[in-house]
Amino acid sequence: KAGVTQTPRYLIKTRGQQVTLSCSPISGHRSVSWYQQTPGQGLQFLFEYFSETQRNKGNFPGRFSGRQFSNSRSEMNVSTLELGDSALYLCASSLASPGRGTSPLHFGNGTRLTVT
Amino acid sequence: KNEVEQSPQNLTAQEGEFITINCSYSVGISALHWLQQHPGGGIVSLFMLSSGKKKHGRLIATINIQEKHSSLHITASHPRDSAVYICAVWDGEYGNKLVFGAGTILRVKS
Numbered sequence: 001k002a003g004v005t006q007t008p009r010y011l012i013k014t015r016g017q018q019v020t021l022s023c024s025p026i027s028g029h030r031s032v033s034w035y036q037q038t039p040g041q042g043l044q045f046l047f048e049y050f051s052e053t054q055r056n057k058g059n060f061p062g063r064f065s066g067r068q069f070s071n072s073r074s075e076m077n078v079s080t081l082e083l084g085d086s087a088l089y090l091c092a093s094s095l096a097s098p099g100r101g102t103s104p105l106h107f108g109n110g111t112r113l114t115v116t
Numbered sequence: 117k118n119e120v121e122q123s124p125q126n127l128t129a130q131e132g133e134f135i136t137i138n139c140s141y142s143v144g145i146s147a148l149h150w151l152q153q154h155p156g157g158g159i160v161s162l163f164m165l166s167s168g169k170k171k172h173g174r175l176i177a178t179i180n181i182q183e184k185h186s187s188l189h190i191t192a193s194h195p196r197d198s199a200v201y202i203c204a205v206w207d208g209e210y211g212n213k214l215v216f217g218a219g220t221i222l223r224v225k226s
Contacts, residue, residue: 035214088157
């Protein structure tokens with residue numbers, strides 16, 4: 001069974017630009033969640049989608065948005081990029097909404113975004 | 117005060133030693149995860165707990181809901197166990213937000 005696939009692996013953008021990251025979950029998984037990891041803040045929860053609906057959201061500005069398609073693939077968009085958005089962005093999929101404590105998380109390898 | 121506190125921050129052990137990493141949290145939770153991250157970024161979910169104890173190979177995870185504390189134990193540690201171990205909790209009765217600890221950097225020397 002294929003794992004969680006994130007594309008692209010690496011991305012370099014300039015301040016003010018926008019970026020879209022993609023996450024393909026494990027087949028059959030309906031929940032996709034996104035995370036930001038930086039050396040200063042560690043791992044932080046961005047949001048979770050389940051059956052095309054945003055279920056939960058972390059404490060990030062509105063520049064960070066996402067969506068989930070009917071095939072459960074998810075995209076994350078960051079608009080008006082800032083230097084501080086440079087980070088490793090990870091997504092994870094699970095069978096059910098993982099917050100219920102019934103489904104483990106399966107992580108992708110991440111997209112490393114550098115903003116110059 | 118952070119919602120999730122891990123200790124120790126850094127840990128160096130000799131191969132074969134018994135290792136314990138601790139996680140304390142201050143919020144009500146629906147579930148707790150132990151994650152392992154190797155250099156390069158890939159994260160593997162080791163355990164998901166909402167009560168009691170789980171064992172997988174040389175790894176054991178326990179949780180005490182009343183004391184808001186969880187431990188990850190590694191028996192007969194090996195250099196391949198060297199990684200960052202991260203505790204994360206789903207905040208709230210219905211798991212509204214995943215909150216991460218800062219991680220424990222483990223190095224096992226041969």
